Amino acid sequence: MPATIRDVARASGVHISTVSRTFSAPHLVNPETRNRVLACAEDLGYRPNRAARALITGRTHNIGLIIADIANPFFPPLIKAAESQARQRDYHIFIADTNEDPAAEEDLVHALAKQVDGVLLCSPRMSNSLIEQLSREVPLVVINRQVTGLPAVVMDVGQGARLAVEHLTGLGHRALALLGGPRGSWTNREIRRAATAAARAADASLTVLGPNPPTEGGGLAMAEQVRRTGATAVLAYNDLMAIGLMEGLDSLGLRVPRDISVVGIDDIALSRLTRPKLTTVATPAAAAGRTAVDMLLQHDGSASARAGRGGGRASTTDDRRTTAQVSLQTELVIRDSTGVGPAASADRPGAAAPADRPGAASPARPGPHGHPDPGGATTAATPESVAS
Amino acid sequence: MPATIRDVARASGVHISTVSRTFSAPHLVNPETRNRVLACAEDLGYRPNRAARALITGRTHNIGLIIADIANPFFPPLIKAAESQARQRDYHIFIADTNEDPAAEEDLVHALAKQVDGVLLCSPRMSNSLIEQLSREVPLVVINRQVTGLPAVVMDVGQGARLAVEHLTGLGHRALALLGGPRGSWTNREIRRAATAAARAADASLTVLGPNPPTEGGGLAMAEQVRRTGATAVLAYNDLMAIGLMEGLDSLGLRVPRDISVVGIDDIALSRLTRPKLTTVATPAAAAGRTAVDMLLQHDGSASARAGRGGGRASTTDDRRTTAQVSLQTELVIRDSTGVGPAASADRPGAAAPADRPGAASPARPGPHGHPDPGGATTAATPESVAS
DNA sequence: GACACCTGAGCAACCGTTTGCATTAATTGG
DNA sequence: CCAATTAATGCAAACGGTTGCTCAGGTGTC
Numbered sequence: 001m002p003a004t005i006r007d008v009a010r011a012s013g014v015h016i017s018t019v020s021r022t023f024s025a026p027h028l029v030n031p032e033t034r035n036r037v038l039a040c041a042e043d044l045g046y047r048p049n050r051a052a053r054a055l056i057t058g059r060t061h062n063i064g065l066i067i068a069d070i071a072n073p074f075f076p077p078l079i080k081a082a083e084s085q086a087r088q089r090d091y092h093i094f095i096a097d098t099n100e101d102p103a104a105e106e107d108l109v110h111a112l113a114k115q116v117d118g119v120l121l122c123s124p125r126m127s128n129s130l131i132e133q134l135s136r137e138v139p140l141v142v143i144n145r146q147v148t149g150l151p152a153v154v155m156d157v158g159q160g161a162r163l164a165v166e167h168l169t170g171l172g173h174r175a176l177a178l179l180g181g182p183r184g185s186w187t188n189r190e191i192r193r194a195a196t197a198a199a200r201a202a203d204a205s206l207t208v209l210g211p212n213p214p215t216e217g218g219g220l221a222m223a224e225q226v227r228r229t230g231a232t233a234v235l236a237y238n239d240l241m242a243i244g245l246m247e248g249l250d251s252l253g254l255r256v257p258r259d260i261s262v263v264g265i266d267d268i269a270l271s272r273l274t275r276p277k278l279t280t281v282a283t284p285a286a287a288a289g290r291t292a293v294d295m296l297l298q299h300d301g302s303a304s305a306r307a308g309r310g311g312g313r314a315s316t317t318d319d320r321r322t323t324a325q326v327s328l329q330t331e332l333v334i335r336d337s338t339g340v341g342p343a344a345s346a347d348r349p350g351a352a353a354p355a356d357r358p359g360a361a362s363p364a365r366p367g368p369h370g371h372p373d374p375g376g377a378t379t380a381a382t383p384e385s386v387a388s
Numbered sequence: 389m390p391a392t393i394r395d396v397a398r399a400s401g402v403h404i405s406t407v408s409r410t411f412s413a414p415h416l417v418n419p420e421t422r423n424r425v426l427a428c429a430e431d432l433g434y435r436p437n438r439a440a441r442a443l444i445t446g447r448t449h450n451i452g453l454i455i456a457d458i459a460n461p462f463f464p465p466l467i468k469a470a471e472s473q474a475r476q477r478d479y480h481i482f483i484a485d486t487n488e489d490p491a492a493e494e495d496l497v498h499a500l501a502k503q504v505d506g507v508l509l510c511s512p513r514m515s516n517s518l519i520e521q522l523s524r525e526v527p528l529v530v531i532n533r534q535v536t537g538l539p540a541v542v543m544d545v546g547q548g549a550r551l552a553v554e555h556l557t558g559l560g561h562r563a564l565a566l567l568g569g570p571r572g573s574w575t576n577r578e579i580r581r582a583a584t585a586a587a588r589a590a591d592a593s594l595t596v597l598g599p600n601p602p603t604e605g606g607g608l609a610m611a612e613q614v615r616r617t618g619a620t621a622v623l624a625y626n627d628l629m630a631i632g633l634m635e636g637l638d639s640l641g642l643r644v645p646r647d648i649s650v651v652g653i654d655d656i657a658l659s660r661l662t663r664p665k666l667t668t669v670a671t672p673a674a675a676a677g678r679t680a681v682d683m684l685l686q687h688d689g690s691a692s693a694r695a696g697r698g699g700g701r702a703s704t705t706d707d708r709r710t711t712a713q714v715s716l717q718t719e720l721v722i723r724d725s726t727g728v729g730p731a732a733s734a735d736r737p738g739a740a741a742p743a744d745r746p747g748a749a750s751p752a753r754p755g756p757h758g759h760p761d762p763g764g765a766t767t768a769a770t771p772e773s774v775a776s
Numbered sequence: 777g778a779c780a781c782c783t784g785a786g787c788a789a790c791c792g793t794t795t796g797c798a799t800t801a802a803t804t805g806g
Numbered sequence: 807c808c809a810a811t812t813a814a815t816g817c818a819a820a821c822g823g824t825t826g827c828t829c830a831g832g833t834g835t836c
Binding site: 002045047049050051052054055060062070071073076077079080083092093094095096097099108110111112113114115137216243244247269270273274275 | 390433435437438439440442443448450458459461464465467468471480481482483484485487496498499500501502503525604631632635657658661662663
């Protein structure tokens, strides 16, 4: 029913190849002819069938974006940034939600494989080896994960977690808890590793709880257990969990930050609206989305390799396309959900002023950068199985 | 590079058509042959190219879902429901975000048109006439909009708005404000129409403010103006705006619900987590997603016309596919953001019991159902241009 | 005036599938 | 034993485009 290239050819009295060229290589066709063809096309409401075009060119001009859970407010900014970046290069983004289910992730990659030029795998929950295997089927860029040989953009949550722990210990907290996220999350491991190290460096204890679903519900349900740890400050895997936790703490009769301090990770819009406002680690989600699209598309279109915020890391030339791994910096945003610990009581009235940043990046201890070291966790309460 | 049907044919020593049939019509091929083919396919990692298949069958097994703003927590439940419903029928959903931009909507429909079997247009902001025109290009199901001749699923926010207003007037409020949503929103018009009627019926005044962006920011920015109306209760276009408004009111020194009552619409998860917890109109987003997918797919796959919650409405047989319009019921969820008005003070302690529902649908005034009447609004502060 | 060169357009093969039809072999009925 | 049916497979034409190649005609050069 919709007009095809043949209809246009017939209407304008030229061969279909001329019509084709009118659209894909205008300079090869006589301006006069071109205008006639364009007029006919307009008339008939013709639009090139991108799927058919893809069949022969091999480029669909579509990008797949696989997300663990769109209901998590962390993702929309990333999605929107990726979309607008893609649109600029005449690409479209197909989003798919996996409900945090590794099996769904795999299915989706397969389903998308032939309809897109590449897939952005966002906070994947499946194993590294599976990811590597899938990457032979369709170009992949992973976000919030490091898998050797694959281009990746990660947010340096390790750094953020360290900042958060330092902030808390600086406020006098000695008993800390870490509210862990979902099994299979690279981010979760990074956070645990960095938080553990930072706590040890400050001579504070850190109890790790988890894995948990990374949602309000997940945080809410753990309130009782958090209390039982006796911690006076807790770092949550993400803002959603932190918010749920605060809610749960509240119904347990514990006041934040008076009785217990809470810090989240992500800095979702919502964290500014809770009461108390949430202290959190801001992650550059939008920059990550943009960068990931750029990395996926870097090899074809006109070069516009806009660098993301934060320092680019290693850039190993692998087989034939450069597989870079970009790490984006995070920063601590201090609001009202953190306050002085029991030791320093009466010292300060309410929330802490943003003045205290105990020696960021102490030179004695090299940052968590470098090659991924296996089994970095030490105090892990519950072992998590993550491949390689 | 990926294996094609030809590779499999060569490997298993049969013609490509046999391979094709092995997948799309297994009963037509000898079990022995079939197994051999399947083994080879497995071996080579062959997967049918859905795009190529679509070219000839005309069915892509993809559905497009166009959303005004994924960052709005109202949508994720709808999206997830649609996805799972689609998956059951071996369809995949491609989500796209328009940033509330009508032009982006149109582009997206065009881009999607050839890659999907149909598009779910969710809370569209473009004109009805444009939608009708686009529907000639690809099967459309609209959500939260009524356009003649097109299948639609709407949530009866009119009813919900009426309930909300009755709840407020029942609490003694006489000066009401309506915090309007975005231009071009059908939902917005419905709400205004119903709220206006309900307010008039209860002899209360209603000041309409808008249009506004349907976000926290949009609500926050209007706090001052809301105060200036002198209203003691306000109904917001959605929960996000209501939450933003509460925040703004708070920084103006107004307490909710003591000084002013606020009710939202949507019942997003977040509305349970704010303090005070938000009174709101629950809309069945998930059911809408499911129903929309069903309506789009009703004509092909095995019949499983699961009816959505709420009463189905008119079902006109149009050209050749039945274009039904389903209306889903909404309900009022009373929480803590609404309290007694100035007139009835000291009467009741806190929130109202759900006992008060003054004469629903007073017979003197026909309900808001029926053909859309032009210019139904009376006290509208700012005229909105919406086609047809 | 012959030659090379360039421009613009047509021809046809191809991308990876599906599917109506033709072909062959095996089975059945009479 | 032959005809008719059935089952299994092959053949080739689509689907809607793209693209290398060919070809005709016009222009410029010596």
